[in-house]
Amino acid sequence: MEHTSTHPAADARTFILFSVAGTTYAAPSRQVRHIEMVDEVTAVPNAPPYIDGVVFSRGEVVPVVNLRARFGFERCPRDIRARLLVVEADGRVVGLMADEAREFITIPETAVQPPNASISGLSGNYIEGIATLNDRIVLILDVQDVIGAAPRAA
Amino acid sequence: MSTPEQPADFAGRFMEDYFAECEEHLIAVRRGLLALESAIGQPDPPAAIVEELFRSFHSLKGISAMVELHDAERLAHELESCLRAIRERETVLSAEALDALVGGVDVLEQVIAARRSNGQALSIAEPLDRLAGVSRTARPATALGATPPPAADGQMWKVTFTPSADLVARGIKVDTIRGRLMQAGQIQSVAPRVTGGGIAFDFQVIATRGDAFASWRDDGIEAELISDAVAVAPPELTAPHARGERPGGLSFDSPLGQTNFVRVDLARLDDLMRLVGDLVVSRARLEDALLRVERFTPAPEWRTLQEHSESIERHLRDLREGVMRVRLVPVGEMFRRVPFVVRDLARDNGKRIQLDLAGQATAIDKFLVERMLDPLLHLVRNAVSHGIESPEQRIADGKRPEGTIRLAASTVGESVMLEISDDGRGMDGAAIGRRAREKGIDVPDGALDARVLLDVISAPGFSTRDAADRVSGRGVGMSVVRDTIQDLGGTLSLETTPGQGTTFRITLPLTLAITDALIVHVADRVFAVPQSAVREVAEVDAATIHVIENNELMTHRAAALPVVRLARLFGIAESPRPRLHVIVVGTGSAAVGLLVDRIAGQREIVVKTLNDPLVKVTGVSGATELGDGRLVVILEPGALTRKLRGHPAVRAAV
Numbered sequence: 001m002e003h004t005s006t007h008p009a010a011d012a013r014t015f016i017l018f019s020v021a022g023t024t025y026a027a028p029s030r031q032v033r034h035i036e037m038v039d040e041v042t043a044v045p046n047a048p049p050y051i052d053g054v055v056f057s058r059g060e061v062v063p064v065v066n067l068r069a070r071f072g073f074e075r076c077p078r079d080i081r082a083r084l085l086v087v088e089a090d091g092r093v094v095g096l097m098a099d100e101a102r103e104f105i106t107i108p109e110t111a112v113q114p115p116n117a118s119i120s121g122l123s124g125n126y127i128e129g130i131a132t133l134n135d136r137i138v139l140i141l142d143v144q145d146v147i148g149a150a151p152r153a154a
Numbered sequence: 155m156s157t158p159e160q161p162a163d164f165a166g167r168f169m170e171d172y173f174a175e176c177e178e179h180l181i182a183v184r185r186g187l188l189a190l191e192s193a194i195g196q197p198d199p200p201a202a203i204v205e206e207l208f209r210s211f212h213s214l215k216g217i218s219a220m221v222e223l224h225d226a227e228r229l230a231h232e233l234e235s236c237l238r239a240i241r242e243r244e245t246v247l248s249a250e251a252l253d254a255l256v257g258g259v260d261v262l263e264q265v266i267a268a269r270r271s272n273g274q275a276l277s278i279a280e281p282l283d284r285l286a287g288v289s290r291t292a293r294p295a296t297a298l299g300a301t302p303p304p305a306a307d308g309q310m311w312k313v314t315f316t317p318s319a320d321l322v323a324r325g326i327k328v329d330t331i332r333g334r335l336m337q338a339g340q341i342q343s344v345a346p347r348v349t350g351g352g353i354a355f356d357f358q359v360i361a362t363r364g365d366a367f368a369s370w371r372d373d374g375i376e377a378e379l380i381s382d383a384v385a386v387a388p389p390e391l392t393a394p395h396a397r398g399e400r401p402g403g404l405s406f407d408s409p410l411g412q413t414n415f416v417r418v419d420l421a422r423l424d425d426l427m428r429l430v431g432d433l434v435v436s437r438a439r440l441e442d443a444l445l446r447v448e449r450f451t452p453a454p455e456w457r458t459l460q461e462h463s464e465s466i467e468r469h470l471r472d473l474r475e476g477v478m479r480v481r482l483v484p485v486g487e488m489f490r491r492v493p494f495v496v497r498d499l500a501r502d503n504g505k506r507i508q509l510d511l512a513g514q515a516t517a518i519d520k521f522l523v524e525r526m527l528d529p530l531l532h533l534v535r536n537a538v539s540h541g542i543e544s545p546e547q548r549i550a551d552g553k554r555p556e557g558t559i560r561l562a563a564s565t566v567g568e569s570v571m572l573e574i575s576d577d578g579r580g581m582d583g584a585a586i587g588r589r590a591r592e593k594g595i596d597v598p599d600g601a602l603d604a605r606v607l608l609d610v611i612s613a614p615g616f617s618t619r620d621a622a623d624r625v626s627g628r629g630v631g632m633s634v635v636r637d638t639i640q641d642l643g644g645t646l647s648l649e650t651t652p653g654q655g656t657t658f659r660i661t662l663p664l665t666l667a668i669t670d671a672l673i674v675h676v677a678d679r680v681f682a683v684p685q686s687a688v689r690e691v692a693e694v695d696a697a698t699i700h701v702i703e704n705n706e707l708m709t710h711r712a713a714a715l716p717v718v719r720l721a722r723l724f725g726i727a728e729s730p731r732p733r734l735h736v737i738v739v740g741t742g743s744a745a746v747g748l749l750v751d752r753i754a755g756q757r758e759i760v761v762k763t764l765n766d767p768l769v770k771v772t773g774v775s776g777a778t779e780l781g782d783g784r785l786v787v788i789l790e791p792g793a794l795t796r797k798l799r800g801h802p803a804v805r806a807a808v
Contacts, residue, residue, distance in 0.1 A: 042785040043679065044764070045724035046771045054769055054777050056785050059428075061777045063768040092766055147768070 012108040017138065018085060018101035021073040024138050025098075026107065026131065031143045033086045033093065035101050038064075038078070052097060057086055064095040065147060071126075087143050094147040107131045112140065168346065169270075172221045174417055176266050179210040183259055186210070190252060199240060199247045205494060208237040214262070220344060223269055225278050229262040232285035239289045254284040308339060308362035310380040316354045321374045328355055331375065335359050338366055420520055423481050430474050431668060431760035435779055437466055438757060442782075471758075474668055481521070482664075485563040485570070486514030488523045492534055492561060499538040506545050506556040507538060513563035518570050522662055525642060526572075529635040533574045533658050534559065536632075541578030541656050551653065553577070569644075569686070570664055575657035581650040583607055590616055605744065608648040612636040640793055643669075643684065643761075643775055671759045671788065672737065673780070674750040676720045677728055680786050681750075682759050682778055683737060687791040689745070690738040691753055696731060699749075708736070708747065717747035723773075723794070739791040746795040761788060 015026035016035065036057060041064050043053040050069035054061050064084065068075050083101040087094055112129040128142040186207040193199035215230035236255060239245040261281045268276060315331045335341050339361025347354050358380070361367075367377030440463055448456055489511050500507045542548075542557035549555050562573045583602040590597045590610045597610055610616060614633045639646045644662035663669065663686065670685040692710065699708050699717060707714045717736060721728035736747040759778040764770060773794035777785045 040784050042777065042787060044769045044771055044774060044777075044787055045726075046773070047769050051768055054764065054785050054787075056777075056779050061762040061764060061785060063764075063766045065768065094766065094768065 011110070012106050014104065014106050015138075015140070016085065016101060017103040017105055018083065018096075018098035020067045020071060020098050024136065025067075026105075026138045026140045027085060027087060027096070027143055028140075029104065031087050031089055033088050034058075036084050036086065037080075038082065038084045038095075038097070041097075055084065055095060057084075057095065060093060062086060062093055062095045064097055066097045067146075068097075068099070070146060087147065089143045089147060092147065096146065105133070107133065107138070107140075169221060172217055172223075173266065173270055175217055176214060176226075178417075179214050180259070180263055180266075183207060183210045183214075187252070187256055187259065190247065190255075194247055194249050194252060197243065197246065201241070204237060204241045205491070208234060208241060209491065209494065211237060218266075220346065222345060223265070225265045225275065226262055226269075228282060229258055229265065229278055229285075232282055232289070233258050233262070235289040236285050245288060251288045254281070254288050257281050258285050308360050310342075311339075311359045311361055311367060312378045312380050313357040313359050313367055314354055314376040314378075315357065316374045316376075318374060324373075326373050331355070331373070332357075334370070335361075418480075420481075423477070423520075426477050427481070427668075430470070430477050433470055434474070434668060434758050434760055437463070437470055438780060439782070440466070478519075478664065478668075479517075481519050482517035483520050483523060484514055485516045485518045485523070485572070486511075488518070488527055488530060489514055489561055489563075491527070491531065495531055495534055496538055496559060499535060503539055504544060505538065505542050507542055508556050508558050510558060510560040511562075512560065516563035516565055516570060517664075518563070518662070519664065522570070522642060525638060526660075526662070529638050529660075530561075530572065530574070532632070532635050534561070537574060537576040537578065537656070541576035541580075543579050547579075565664070566661070570662050572660040572662070573657060574660075575655060577655040580652040580654055580656055581607055581611075581648075582652065586610055604648045604650055607650065608636075608646065612646075640775075640790065643686075643790070645792055668758060668760050670756060671778070672756050673754045673786070674720075674735070674737070675752050675754055676724070676750050677726050679724075679726055680754075680780075681720070682786050682788045683748075683791060684775075684788065685756065687739055688737055689741065692736050692738070694734050694736050694747075694749070696734055699734075706749075710736075710738070710747065715745060715747050717749050718795075719749045721749075721751075737791070740795055744795070748791060748794070759786075759788070 014029040016029050016032045017024055017026050019025065038055055041053040041055050044051065044063075047053070047063075050066050052064040052066045054063055056062075066075060078097070081100040083098055085096040085098060085101055087096055111133060112131045114129055115127045116130060126142050126146040127139050128145075129140040131138045131140055186203050189203045190199060190207070193203075211230050211234035215227050215234055218224070218226035218230055233255060236245075236251065236258075240247050240251070245251065258281045261276060261278055264276055265278065268274060313331075313335060315328060317326075317328060321327070332341065332344070335357055339359045342358040342360060344355055344357045347356055367375060370377075444456075444459055444463055451459070492511070493509055496507055496509050499505075537559050542559065543551065543553075545555035548557065557576060557578055559576045560573070562575075564571050586607060587597045587602055587610065590613065593615055595610060595613045595616055598606060602610065612632045612635070614631075616632070636646050639660055639662070642662055644660055647659045647661075648656070649659070650656040671682040672685060672688060672691070674681050674683055694708055699706050701707075706717050706719070708717050709715070715736075715738065719728065720726075731751055734749045734751065735753045736749055737753070738745060738747050740746055757780075759780070761776045761778060763776040764774060773790055774787055775790040775793075776788040778788055780786055
């Protein structure tokens with residue numbers, strides 16, 4: 001990423017902040033390839049329910065995970081603020097559809113605590129930590145987990 | 155070639171080929187040795203790596219012998235012996251053994267480099283000693299497997315082949331001769347020799363029917379009997395000679411010219427193919443734009459534009475074809491490992507097997523070679539361990555004690571066909587059905603036909619052997635074989651006759667990247683259907699579709715054809731239409747009609763495979779961009795209709 005100007009301290013990591021259903025999440029910036037607007041997603045028949053389909057992004061076919069559906073919220077129509085975070089993990093490239101995504105921030109390790117067991121809801125399965133920034137609570141996403149394929153029905 | 159090439163030039167190129175080939179093998183060897191490092195001390199180092207190393211050393215030995223670089227030959231020979239000892243578990247891969255191997259490879263590399271730069275000869279005594287130390291801890295090498303090399307004794311002949319432009323024109327090259335000699339007997343050595351007018355190859359061959367050589371005089375062959383009645387044990391460390399197999403040695407087309415090959419990184423060819431793909435998409439955009447402006451453009455101008463566009467299309471097809479051809483390699487590359495596998499397995503299982511390889515020159519995309527190797531080896535292993543009976547059993551059944559496994563490749567139109575057949579016991583449908591039921595796989599009652607049998611043995615969880623078995627121990631089961639073939643856009647079929655044998659037939663597209671497809675519409679969705687999968691298309695009146703129980707049928711060519719609505723299959727809301735289009739896929743009893751709203755046309759598409767597990771869905775093979783930046787899903791009718799037939803074994807796999 002080209003965000004070298006922020007000079008993060010050794011014990012801090014950089015993140016992209018995005019929101020899904022009113023909650024703020026953070027994805028480690030080194031796993032985010034780029035963020036883009038999407039006008040049309042091509043549905044893939046019989047794909048898992050939280051998959052919107054595929055898009056063509058920079059010469060590649062990228063599956064699109066609908067984070068609302070993945071986190072157990074109701075889907076809602078995309079508006080102009082919707083953004084696709086194209087992430088890379090385990091050698092795979094996957095798009096995460098978020099309601100909006102804007103900020104790039106540095107979070108010191110001291111501000112991060114492990115996920116609290118009392119945080120319930122589906123997204124709790126994909127959270128690697130909780131960060132407190134001033135008054136804001138940010139859930140740090142485990143990208144590997146969220147793009148992990150659902151076990152194939154056998 | 156109008157003028158014969160100067161011998162010196164030829165020898166130079168010959169050496170260049172040798173160095174290039176060495177480089178390839180040495181790269182593979184380094185990679186292999188690195189991978190072996192993690193297996194130090196393990197009783198069972200990864201067989202694939204050991205096999206690959208063994209093969210590389212064997213090739214290095216062979217090609218070094220051909221250029222008479224004997225130091226390299228001896229080193230490669232010792233390295234090969236070590237690997238054999240490790241492979242046969244006669245010696246454990248210790249840290250010292252690996253050191254000796256790495257040291258040996260270092261010196262081997264230096265010996266080759268020294269020859270290349272005409273530098274000082276090195277002493278190879280020390281590394282040879284160390285390597286010999288490793289293989290000496292081993293028991294003496296066991297005899298070759300149950301596949302005795304043909305003609306283990308006979309007469310020793312010196313056969314000299316002098317290539318000429320004439321012979322090349324008739325398709326007779328040194329490889330041809332080598333093939334013939336291997337049929338006739340056993341090649342002991344071969345050495346090129348520069349003669350007054352060109353080059354000649356001296357083969358030493360042990361053959362029982364040397365009289366055949368005389369009849370080859372017109373093919374540039376001189377044969378001379380050196381000694382009568384030699385009984386020679388198989389050379390100590392020779393790879394098995396499969397019939398018709400060309401060993402992985404130095405390969406060049408014609409000794410009198412055309413040796414100017416260029417080695418190209420496959421990634422660069424991929425780049426080229428991608429660029430051609432981009433051009434195809436741009437051309438499609440151009441055509442769309444042309445159609446849109448047609449009514450605003452004066453006819454003569456429009457026609458000129460149209461002509462230019464069409465000529466671009468033609469050139470583009472030629473270009474695509476040209477790039478595709480560059481990627482093609484002989485399928486023999488893929489067959490090269492088969493003799494090793496067959497020999498080892500036959501020995502382990504106490505079987506006698508003759509391996510026939512046919513159509514090795516058939517061209518196939520390099521990418522397919524890499525992807526298909528494991529599935530192919532799996533089918534071959536199955537043929538050895540499940541197909542061919544023991545010699546005793548075969549004799550009892552009135553068959554020859556030696557079973558035959560045949561691998562054949564051929565080009566059929568835009569496809570490559572691979573056949574793996576054996577003359578063994580065939581599949582026992584009842585036993586397979588029983589076993590499948592035990593494993594919890596649904597199997598229809600009654601006799602299983604070949605297609606159902608294939609579905610059953612390809613169902614995940616079905617394996618006729620324990621998973622820890624060395625044979626199937628590489629994690630490739632029939633389900634993976636079939637998935638791989640389907641991912642590559644190919645098909646797999648099975649023929650089996652009890653008591654007579656089994657044939658697997660694989661059909662693969664020549665190349666994957668670009669194909670012709672029908673563009674179909676279903677409600678507001680668009681799909682692409684590869685032309686290769688479509689047998690027929692027709693328009694149908696919705697009123698003529700009959701519903702019988704839960705099935706829909708239409709009459710087509712005076713027969714009932716089951717049809718399925720793509721919309722229902724994909725859960726797309728459909729609106730009733732008076733007329734529909736039907737795409738017929740499959741033949742005979744497997745024929746199914748896919749109903750779509752309409753077929754919008756046919757076009758060339760650039761296939762992007764959908765490999766991510768999130769979107770790997772049965773019946774969808776990939777996606778393509780039609781020129782407007784939006785993607786269209788490419789359907790795989792074969793898999794769709796299999797799924798549709800709702801065969802339980804298939805349903806379990808979905």
